[in-house]
Amino acid sequence: MKISFLGATKIVTGSNFLIETKNSKFLIDCGMFQGNKSINRMNYYPFSFNPEEIDFMVLSHAHIDHSGRIPKLIKEGFKGDIYCTKATADLCSIMLPDSGHIQEMENEWDNRKRRRSGEKLREPLYTVKEAEDSLRYFKPVLYDQKIELNEEVALRFRDAGHILGSSIIELWIKEDNKEAKLVFSGDLGRRDRPILRDPFLIDETDYLIIESTYGNRLHPPSKDDAIKLISIINTTAQRGGNVVIPSFAIERAQDIIYELNKYYTEYLKTVNQDFLKVPVYIDSPLTVSATEIFLRNSDCFDEDTLKLIKIGNNPLDFPNLKFTKTAEESKQLNTSKESKVIISASGMCTAGRIKHHLKHNLWRKESSIVFVGYQAEGTLGRRIKEGEKVVKIFGEEIQVNAEIYSLEGFSGHADKNGLMWWIQSFKSKPKKIFIVHGEEEATEEICRKIEEELNIEAHIPELGEVLTIEGERILVGEKLKVDRKERENRELKESIKKLKSVFWEVLQRLEHETNNVADIERLNRLRNKLIELQKNILDLNMMLTEGMNKEKD
Numbered sequence: 243m244k245i246s247f248l249g250a251t252k253i254v255t256g257s258n259f260l261i262e263t264k265n266s267k268f269l270i271d272c273g274m275f276q277g278n279k280s281i282n283r284m285n286y287y288p289f290s291f292n293p294e295e296i297d298f299m300v301l302s303h304a305h306i307d308h309s310g311r312i313p314k315l316i317k318e319g320f321k322g323d324i325y326c327t328k329a330t331a332d333l334c335s336i337m338l339p340d341s342g343h344i345q346e347m348e349n350e351w352d353n354r355k356r357r358r359s360g361e362k363l364r365e366p367l368y369t370v371k372e373a374e375d376s377l378r379y380f381k382p383v384l385y386d387q388k389i390e391l392n393e394e395v396a397l398r399f400r401d402a403g404h405i406l407g408s409s410i411i412e413l414w415i416k417e418d419n420k421e422a423k424l425v426f427s428g429d430l431g432r433r434d435r436p437i438l439r440d441p442f443l444i445d446e447t448d449y450l451i452i453e454s455t456y457g458n459r460l461h462p463p464s465k466d467d468a469i470k471l472i473s474i475i476n477t478t479a480q481r482g483g484n485v486v487i488p489s490f491a492i493e494r495a496q497d498i499i500y501e502l503n504k505y506y507t508e509y510l511k512t513v514n515q516d517f518l519k520v521p522v523y524i525d526s527p528l529t530v531s532a533t534e535i536f537l538r539n540s541d542c543f544d545e546d547t548l549k550l551i552k553i554g555n556n557p558l559d560f561p562n563l564k565f566t567k568t569a570e571e572s573k574q575l576n577t578s579k580e581s582k583v584i585i586s587a588s589g590m591c592t593a594g595r596i597k598h599h600l601k602h603n604l605w606r607k608e609s610s611i612v613f614v615g616y617q618a619e620g621t622l623g624r625r626i627k628e629g630e631k632v633v634k635i636f637g638e639e640i641q642v643n644a645e646i647y648s649l650e651g652f653s654g655h656a657d658k659n660g661l662m663w664w665i666q667s668f669k670s671k672p673k674k675i676f677i678v679h680g681e682e683e684a685t686e687e688i689c690r691k692i693e694e695e696l697n698i699e700a701h702i703p704e705l706g707e708v709l710t711i712e713g714e715r716i717l718v719g720e721k722l723k724v725d726r727k728e729r730e731n732r733e734l735k736e737s738i739k740k741l742k743s744v745f746w747e748v749l750q751r752l753e754h755e756t757n758n759v760a761d762i763e764r765l766n767r768l769r770n771k772l773i774e775l776q777k778n779i780l781d782l783n784m785m786l787t788e789g790m791n792k793e794k795d
C-alpha cells in the first residue's frame with residue numbers, strides 16, 4: 243500500500259491524501275488551499291494523479307479546506323462515490339455551491355483587472371452549477387457502521403466532535419492476506435464542547451495520521467468564554483452600542499446560539515434582565531441554512547443537547563433570536579438605533595455582510611467587536627484583532643474606536659493537551675504516527691511530545707511525499723515523481739481538445755474576413771499571422787514525423 247501526502251502538510255489547508263492498494267486507488271479528503279496568494283494559487287495546479295483513475299473518495303467533514311476541491315475533481319473526470327456521514331453531505335450541499343459562488347465572484351473581479359491590462363481571461367476554479375452537480379456523488383454512511391468498500395478496503399466513521407458530521411476515519415486494508423489498519427484523525431474536536439459529542443476514542447491502529455492545528459497551543463475552557471461573551475453583551479448594551487461577532491457559518495455560530503440559549507434557560511428570571519431586551523440577529527443566509535441542517539441531524543448531538551430537546555427546549559433558538567434573510571433586512575440593522583448583537587459571516591471578515599457591519603460599528607466607541615475564530619494572516623479580521631487603528635473597508639478609511647475582544651475558547655480544534663490525551667487513549671500504541679494539518683511550529687512541537695512522552699515514532703511528511711507500507715516494512719520519504727508524465731500528458735490532451743474546438747471556427751472567420759475586408763493593412767497583419775501559424779504547423783508535423791522514425795529505428 244502507498245499513501246501520498248498531497249495537501250495539509252506543514253500547513254492547515256488543502257487536506258488531500260491518495261491511497262493506492264494492489265487493485266484500487268482512493269482519496270481521503272480533497273480540500274481547498276486557503277491562505278496567502280501563493281497558497282491560493284495551488285488550487286489551480288493540476289492534481290498529481292489522474293482523477294479518472296480514482297475509484298472512490300472518503301470525506302472526513304464538510305469544511306472547505308477538506309471538501310473544497312471536490313467539484314474540480316469531478317470536473318476533471320472523477321466518477322466514483324464520495325463516502326461521508328449524512329450531516330457532512332447535508333452541509334456540503336450548502337457549502338460547496340456557496341464556495342462556487344465565491345469562485346465565480348472572485349474570478350469575475352480578477353477578469354476585470356485582466357481585461358484592463360489586456361491579459362487573457364480565466365475560468366473560475368468551478369461554478370455554482372458545477373458544485374451543485376458534484377453533490378450527486380455523495381454516499382452518506384452512518385457513524386460506527388463498518389462497511390466493505392471492495393475486497394481490499396473496509397471503512398468506519400467515528401465521531402470527531404469537531405463540527406456537525408465530522409469524523410475520524412478508520413480504514414482496514416487487506417493485501418496478500420495481511421491486514422493493516424490506518425486511522426485518519428480528521429480535524430479533532432474538544433471535549434465538553436456545546437452541542438457535539440466528545441471525540442471518539444479508538445482502541446488500536448497500526449498507523450495514525452493526525453492533525454496538529456493547535457499542536458503548540460492551549461485553549462481557555464469554552465465555559466469561561468461563554469460567560470465572558472454574555473458580560474460583553476451586557477456592558478455593550480448598557481452603553482448603547484452593538485456587539486458584532488464575525489463568525490464562521492458552521493458550528494461556531496451555532497455554538498454561540500447554544501450558549502446564549504443556555505443562559506436564557508438557566509438565568510431567565512434570576513439575573514440580568516437587560517440581556518433579555520437585546521435582540522440577537524443572525525445575519526448570514528449560509529448560517530441560517532446551516533442552523534436548519536443542524537436541527538435535521540439531531541442524531542449527532544451530545545446528551546445535554548438531546549435532553550434540552552426532550553423537554554421541548556430547541557437548543558438553537560431563544561426568544562430574542564432573529565434571523566435576517568434578505569439584504570434589505572440586513573441593511574436595516576444599521577439604520578435602527580437600538581442595541582443589538584449581530585452574528586455575521588465571513589468569519590475572517592474577508593467577504594460577506596460582516597464588512598458592512600464593521601463599517602458601521604468599528605468607528606463607534608460604544609460598540610464591541612468579538613472574534614471567536616482563527617484570523618489568518620493578511621485578513622481584515624487579523625488586522626483589527628492585532629490593533630490597527632484605521633482600516634480600509636470598501637475603499638473607505640474607518641477609525642477603529644470600538645472595543646475589540648478575542649475569545650479563543652470557542653475553538654473547534656483540540657489543543658496540544660487534547661491531542662495528546664486522544665493519542666494516549668489508544669489501548670495499544672500505533673506503530674508510527676504521521677503529523678499533518680498544522681503550521682510548521684505546531685507539527686514540530688507535537689511530534690517531539692509524541693516521541694519523548696509516548697515513545698512512539700513520529701514523522702512530519704513533506705508535500706508530495708509517498709509512504710510505502712509492505713507488510714511490517716515502512717518506506718518513508720520517496721518523493722512523488724511517478725505521475726509527472728501522466729500529468730503532462732493530461733495537460734497536452736486538454737490543449738489539443740481546446741485547439742480542435744476553436745481551430746475550424748477561426749479559419750472560417752478568417753475566410754469570411756478575407757472576402758470582405760477593405761483595409762489593406764489589416765489584410766497584411768492577418769496574412770502574417772497565418773504564415774506564422776503555417777510555419778508552426780509544419781514544425782509540429784516535422785516533430786511528429788521524427789518521432790515516428792525514431793520508433794521504427
Ligand SMILES: [Zn+2]
Pocket residue numbers: 303305404429
Ligand atoms: Zn475542520
